[in-house]
Amino acid sequence: MAERTAFLxxxxxxxxxxxxxxxxxxxxxxIFASEDQAPLVAETRHRxxxxxxxxxxxxxxxxxxxNLTCHRAASLKEARxxxxxxxxxxxxxxxxxxxxxxxxxxxxxxxxxxxxLQKKNISTYSTASGEKDxxxxxxxxxxxxxxxxxxxxAGAVIVQRNLPGQPLSTSLLPxxxxxxxxxxxxxxxxxxxxxRLGKYPEEAMVFISGPSKTADIEAVLxxxxxxxxxxxxxxxxxxx
Amino acid sequence: xNKSFYRENAKKAIADDKLQAAIxxxxxxxxxxxxxxxxxxxEMDELRNRVKAAKNKNLKNLDILLAQxxxxxxxxxxxxxxxxxxxxxxxxxxxxxxxxHVKLVVKGKSMLSAEIKIDQxxxxxxxEHWETDLGEYLVQLDEDIPxxxxxPAVHMNREHIGxxxxxxxxxxxxxxxxxxxxxxxxxxxxxxxxxxxGITGCNIAIAETGQVSLVSxxxxxRMAGTMPPIHVALMGMERIxxxxxxxxxxxxxxxxxxxxxxxSTYVSFxxxxxxxxxxxxxxxxxxxxxxxxxxxxxxxxxxxEILNCIRCGACLNVCPVYGKxxxxxxxxxxxxxxxxxxxxxxxxxxxxxxDLCKGETLCGACLKACPVKNDIPRMLLxxxxxxxxxxEKWAVEQxxxxxxxxxxxxxxxxxxxxxxxxxxxxxxxxMKKKPHQNNMVTAMSGPGxxxxxxxxxxxxxxxxxxxxxKEKLENRPLPAEKKExxxxxxxxxxx
Amino acid sequence: xxxRKVSLFIQCLVDSMFPHVGEAMVTVFDRLGIPLDxxxxxxxxxxxxxxxxxxxxARKAALHFIELFEDCEDIVCPSGSCVSMVRxxxxxxxxxxxxxxxxxxxxxxxxxxxxxxxxDQLGVSDSGATFKRxxxxxxxxxxxxxxxxxxQPRVLLNNVKGLEFVEMxxxxxxxxxxxxxxVNYPEISTALVDExxxxxxxxxxxxxxxxxxxxxxxxxxxxxxxxxxxxxAHLAEILAGSEK
Numbered sequence: 002m003a004e005r006t007a008f009l010x011x012x013x014x015x016x017x018x019x020x021x022x023x024x025x026x027x028x029x030x031x032i033f034a035s036e037d038q039a040p041l042v043a044e045t046r047h048r049x050x051x052x053x054x055x056x057x058x059x060x061x062x063x064x065x066x067x068n069l070t071c072h073r074a075a076s077l078k079e080a081r082x083x084x085x086x087x088x089x090x091x092x093x094x095x096x097x098x099x100x101x102x103x104x105x106x107x108x109x110x111x112x113x114x115x116x117x118l119q120k121k122n123i124s125t126y127s128t129a130s131g132e133k134d135x136x137x138x139x140x141x142x143x144x145x146x147x148x149x150x151x152x153x154x155a156g157a158v159i160v161q162r163n164l165p166g167q168p169l170s171t172s173l174l175p176x177x178x179x180x181x182x183x184x185x186x187x188x189x190x191x192x193x194x195x196x197r198l199g200k201y202p203e204e205a206m207v208f209i210s211g212p213s214k215t216a217d218i219e220a221v222l223x224x225x226x227x228x229x230x231x232x233x234x235x236x237x238x239x240x241x
Numbered sequence: 242x243n244k245s246f247y248r249e250n251a252k253k254a255i256a257d258d259k260l261q262a263a264i265x266x267x268x269x270x271x272x273x274x275x276x277x278x279x280x281x282x283x284e285m286d287e288l289r290n291r292v293k294a295a296k297n298k299n300l301k302n303l304d305i306l307l308a309q310x311x312x313x314x315x316x317x318x319x320x321x322x323x324x325x326x327x328x329x330x331x332x333x334x335x336x337x338x339x340x341x342h343v344k345l346v347v348k349g350k351s352m353l354s355a356e357i358k359i360d361q362x363x364x365x366x367x368x369e370h371w372e373t374d375l376g377e378y379l380v381q382l383d384e385d386i387p388x389x390x391x392x393p394a395v396h397m398n399r400e401h402i403g404x405x406x407x408x409x410x411x412x413x414x415x416x417x418x419x420x421x422x423x424x425x426x427x428x429x430x431x432x433x434x435x436x437x438x439g440i441t442g443c444n445i446a447i448a449e450t451g452q453v454s455l456v457s458x459x460x461x462x463r464m465a466g467t468m469p470p471i472h473v474a475l476m477g478m479e480r481i482x483x484x485x486x487x488x489x490x491x492x493x494x495x496x497x498x499x500x501x502x503x504x505s506t507y508v509s510f511x512x513x514x515x516x517x518x519x520x521x522x523x524x525x526x527x528x529x530x531x532x533x534x535x536x537x538x539x540x541x542x543x544x545x546e547i548l549n550c551i552r553c554g555a556c557l558n559v560c561p562v563y564g565k566x567x568x569x570x571x572x573x574x575x576x577x578x579x580x581x582x583x584x585x586x587x588x589x590x591x592x593x594x595x596d597l598c599k600g601e602t603l604c605g606a607c608l609k610a611c612p613v614k615n616d617i618p619r620m621l622l623x624x625x626x627x628x629x630x631x632x633e634k635w636a637v638e639q640x641x642x643x644x645x646x647x648x649x650x651x652x653x654x655x656x657x658x659x660x661x662x663x664x665x666x667x668x669x670x671x672m673k674k675k676p677h678q679n680n681m682v683t684a685m686s687g688p689g690x691x692x693x694x695x696x697x698x699x700x701x702x703x704x705x706x707x708x709x710x711k712e713k714l715e716n717r718p719l720p721a722e723k724k725e726x727x728x729x730x731x732x733x734x735x736x
Numbered sequence: 737x738x739x740r741k742v743s744l745f746i747q748c749l750v751d752s753m754f755p756h757v758g759e760a761m762v763t764v765f766d767r768l769g770i771p772l773d774x775x776x777x778x779x780x781x782x783x784x785x786x787x788x789x790x791x792x793x794a795r796k797a798a799l800h801f802i803e804l805f806e807d808c809e810d811i812v813c814p815s816g817s818c819v820s821m822v823r824x825x826x827x828x829x830x831x832x833x834x835x836x837x838x839x840x841x842x843x844x845x846x847x848x849x850x851x852x853x854x855x856d857q858l859g860v861s862d863s864g865a866t867f868k869r870x871x872x873x874x875x876x877x878x879x880x881x882x883x884x885x886x887x888q889p890r891v892l893l894n895n896v897k898g899l900e901f902v903e904m905x906x907x908x909x910x911x912x913x914x915x916x917x918x919v920n921y922p923e924i925s926t927a928l929v930d931e932x933x934x935x936x937x938x939x940x941x942x943x944x945x946x947x948x949x950x951x952x953x954x955x956x957x958x959x960x961x962x963x964x965x966x967x968x969a970h971l972a973e974i975l976a977g978s979e980k
Contacts, residue, residue, distance in 0.1 A: 228460025
């Protein structure tokens with residue numbers, strides 16, 4: 002604590018304060034204040050289905066350049082078909098067996114994946130709180146399946162917050178990442194994205210806009226550096 | 242002329258065709274890209290000005306922001322250590338590692354970690370550590386240092402890398418970038434999953450939410466901040482915004498300036514240990530906020546502007562000098578390029594880094610490219626002034642007293658036309674005696690000698706313009722007067 | 737348009753090494769009917785000292801300049817870097833003296849670069865010149881970045897009779913002069929001017945034009961040493977050209 006006081010005092014003096022008493026952030030709300038985002042948030046929630054479809058198209062256009070593969074599904078049933086197809090067609094990287102990590106989320110529960118996948122010799126592991134060996138399974142998994150609660154079309158970005166039953170490693174450790182995205186969770190640009198994000202309490206969060214990549218060798222772009230080598234976004238675009 | 246490290250290495254770099262081609266590629270793609278972007282999108286100007294204004298506000302209230310950041314992190318169960326010096330930061334990290342019996346460390350790309358020389362401290366403590374950004378990893382295997390802020394291995398070509406990886410990680414020889422990348426992916430994954438501690442830097446800390454945010458395309462920083470049980474984040478004290486709105490603005494400038502990206506592949510936010518029961522790490526989060534000379538810069542209004550730097554590397558991508566000499570010529574300092582030319586002298590001694598602040602042309606491209614409009618040329622001039630006369634506050638010894646005398650002499654001539662024109666006559670006489678070709682001097686003496694190594698030097702003209710004016714131009718017939726009857730041509734000359 | 741009197745701020749380099757550039761300026765202004773004078777006490781704007789860090793010397797030169805030129809109507813200079821020095825740096829040299837700073841600002845407001853004056857102040861695009869050569873143009877750093885002047889020289893060049901204008905690659909890239917940089921870091925300076933020359937030659941032009949003799953001196957000196965035949969001309973020289 003003493004070193005904090007000394008450190009901050011030095012800064013206070015450097016910027017022309019007398020530094021005698023540490024300045025309390027609570028007394029300076031203006032420094033942290035920002036414009037009220039409620040009106041913008043409301044705007045994004047009042048979009049028509051057509052407007053949202055346009056945003057989905059924008060997301061897909063931007064995604065192309067990022068090697069982010071997009072799919073459309075009118076229903077959860079269709080989504081399940083797409084997921085199964087992706088898993089069938091993708092070769093495992095970290096194991097000889099195929100497996101998928103599934104976030105604890107009602108949309109994913111409604112997919113009823115494990116039965117279907119078992120028939121294809123693909124194991125399903127839930128990341129729900131209390132499940133055993135989540136990390137060990139994630140390290141070997143072919144795919145991680147998540148449900149982003151928010152996406153930005155102009156950057157083809159999805160967000161993932163560290164929530165109970167929804168660890169961040171699910172979109173990091175497995176060989177590929179599959180995200181199920183509801184149409185109404187797509188906003189247009191940075192302003193709307195941050196407005197909807199608001200003030201989140203979790204300690205960790207990540208924005209994701211494509212499979213991992215690098216161009217560190219002679220500026221040649223390669224996908225699949227240290228994160229998933231492919232990212233699939235399945236956009237649920239059926240009318241609710 | 243004393244030969245210096247800077248000049249010696251500049252010479253080597255200039256002769257290195259492969260390096261030149263590699264830097265050309267980056268400068269063509271990214272450097273020109275960012276300049277075009279600012280030119281073609283005037284709305285970007287608003288964004289840049291907003292970020293600059295927010296940064297100014299934040300620097301003026303840095304003590305408050307850091308207090309808030311620390312409080313927010315600690316409220317989550319994270320640890321915050323304020324390190325005034327590099328040594329304190331190193332000590333804290335090593336002692337933590339020892340207490341936790343850390344054997345393997347994975348590092349996310351962090352220039353600050355290089356600045357505080359944590360690598361050697363880890364080695365001395367017997368702790369294995371691996372850079373995980375592909376470029377940094379290759380540089381580490383090569384036992385070298387990075388040569389660009391964003392593209393650390395820009396100086397290495399695929400043949401060199403292929404040979405290196407074959408030797409160091411035993412992969413079958415290949416010069417194919419995807420194959421090489423896949424090998425690195427496999428090799429580093431093992432380290433990520435086994436590591437006891439991840440050390441990252443911090444691109445932008447957010448005071449309000451109590452987090453450090455980091456951008457990457459590779460996913461290595463996510464790995465280093467998520468998988469090991471301990472996460473240590475090193476943060477330069479100035480790298481902070483007040484709230485998420487400011488983060489939104491700065492993030493855009495960072496990813497544009499760094500790689501012309503609307504957003505990087507990953508933007509990760511870390512601010513504390515994970516909740517009980519979470520299968521991921523970190524179980525322990527340590528934020529080390531580092532001064533290491535920054536508060537002195539903050540206190541000097543000539544230089545505090547440089548603390549706005551977001552370390553995007555755009556200035557490197559437009560600098561003609563960097564383009565020729567490459568990142569290793571800057572005395573192997575942590576930061577190269579125009580940003581390095583300002584920050585390294587301020588952090589590591591202006592005399593020691595004199596070549597960095599004198600060895601460029603002040604062309605101004607960096608100022609044009611900088612997303613936050615840092616006036617680097619202005620600060621370079623200020624550094625040069627300190628070298629010219631010496632400076633007590635910054636402990637600068639006058640670099641060249643004889644040079645000052647010479648400039649005083651020239652200065653006297655600048656305020657006395659009589660002395661000035663006499664000087665011209667003297668130099669004219671000296672030059673007349675030198676060897677010539679094409680009516681130009683090929684071997685000059687004194688300060689001109691370095692010039693005539695590679696260039697011819699035009700001589701002082703027989704008659705100065707001042708003399709020509711007096712003798713013929715002042716009372717020249719004007720075209721209107723000449724119109725009547727005269728067929729005299731215009732007094733134009735082609736050369 | 738009332739023609740204001742132009743006081744020539746000739747630049748130390750032009751005065752001592754390239755007086756014909758000054759003569760060319762006189763020719764052009766005469767052709768346009770602009771009254772001229774030449775404050776004979778002028779020496780140097782102080783930029784060489786300033787860039788090398790010797791602000792105290794630069795300040796003395798600046799004071800001399802301001803005293804000499806502040807009663808002039810319009811001040812015109814054939815060098816972008818000098819005009820930038822006066823406009824952008826003189827005020828900061830006197831930041832400790834508000835009165836001097838005011839005087840510096842006042843002079844700066846009436847100090848123009850040659851092409852800027854012709855196009856922006858006199859509204860001239862066709863200077864009445866003839867120059868039957870293939871010409872490319874180098875954008876000097878201070879002119880381009882500190883003063884924002886790049887359109888004006890091109891307007892003037894494109895209206896010269898018989899002149900074929902070609903852009904070179906990277907015309908705005910620094911030529912490597914940088915004042916004392918050229919003699920303190922000669923290998924880097926040479927590498928930069930070599931790249932500039934590569935681009936000049938690739939353009940196919942047989943004349944390279946610019947608005948700053950410091951850059952042109954640098955380029956000319958290296959061209960000569962390399963034995964290249966491309967010629968170097970200041971804009972004023974081209975605009976002074978008549979039927980040839």
